[in-house]
Amino acid sequence: MAAEGTYPPLFTLKAVARDVWIADGPIIDLYRMPFPTRMTVVRLSSGDLWLHSPIAFSADLLEALQEIGPVRHLIAPNWLHYAHVQDWADALPAAQTWVAPGVVERAEGQGVRLRADHLLGDAAPEPWSGDLDQMIVPGSRLHREAVFFHRASRSLILTDLIENFEPARLPWHLRIVTRVAGNQHPDGSMPRDLRLTFDRQALAGAVRRMIAWEPARILIAHGRWYPARAVDELRRAFRFLDL
Template sequence: MTTGYEPLDRPKPVAPDIWIVDGPAIRFYGMPFSTRATLVRLADGSLWVHSPTRMTDELADRVAALGAPAHLVAPNWIHYAYIADWKARFPEARTWAAPNVARRAARHGLDLAFDHDLAQVAPPAWAGQIDQMIVRGSTVHREAVFFHRKSRTLVLTDLIENFEPRKLPRWFRWIPKLVGVADPDGRMPRDMRATFRDRDALREDVGRMIAWAPERVILAHGRWYDRDGTAELRRAFRFVLD
């Protein structure tokens, strides 16, 4: 299935030492979701991999040419499906999980033993290079967000989705508008927004993301923002900032 973000399964440069990999679409609630991983080369030359996408032989070779993957990150309770495939290809890599990831994987019959839990502050492995936090306020959705200082790039997963209707099959094009995740006004999906009962906590954490002053915001689904990142955050989260 084409996604509109071809070529797939290959690193594409975003800025020095940071790449995205657009993967194939997956079905979620029947709708095709484009997928996207983010790779960062750390100061020691190793790679940090966020929300790994489908692994292929060609992708493995292209990734290895950039550096050795050392950290495989499952940033929320939905984005973990390909961690095991990457771990099998790069067995020296350490695996990191956001809250609820391991429990959901086990419930779906996947035996994933993560090496580390993600916390509110970056671990020594990437402290000073990539800032992080677990966004608070939801009764269900606990997502780790990351800020690559060198490139001033914020890396999100599902807190903002920005589907381009023209890139979806015709019979699905109405869904993003209904759910509130259609480009150019992509936002947090309405069903996810309803789980954020503690709006003060969410507002505080969005404020921290804005304070990072990102130039870019990479999203897992749909068109990401290659410029005006801080303004896009203010727009997308206006429901909690206004």
């Protein structure tokens, strides 16, 4: 089994495409499930860096990032993926924080300090409108996730809408859990409990929009990501919808 189910080397920039990197982080325990963490980094046409779902803060990783550009934007893409944003904001007071709907309320409810400079919406804001498309996926009474598409590299950036846990990286009992939940590689998908919170028609419309972007790859926060055949993977992962 890989070290604690993670994707080493951790806190290391790994090139995905031109101006796109990932950095894998340590496990975070959520709902008694060990989730490996992953951050996506995009260098905008301005040269500024955009950090999606920041992993645990690392001074060495920050140094590596600053070698490729100034970190200007810290993205909390849904109500669960904000835990490390404030640590990065403390280290980078000039960076702006951008949070999905529900993040501020979640942080306040848990007594977590969070500087939320901007609320993410369906339209990409000026700092990255020339590089990224985005939308807030509609239809859930609970889960509001911002998804992004980097046009130049054709990279679709998701968070929890698809999870793809590799069984070889899990203890035996979690292999059973993820198989039942529907988020186990090679058939990773939206966890079944999360599906129940969505209006299927609204979710299907959002997935159709993702397909229309014609992504080449899908970057996700938990588990093995998809380096190719992205449209096919979207159709497979969301086959429970009437697309």
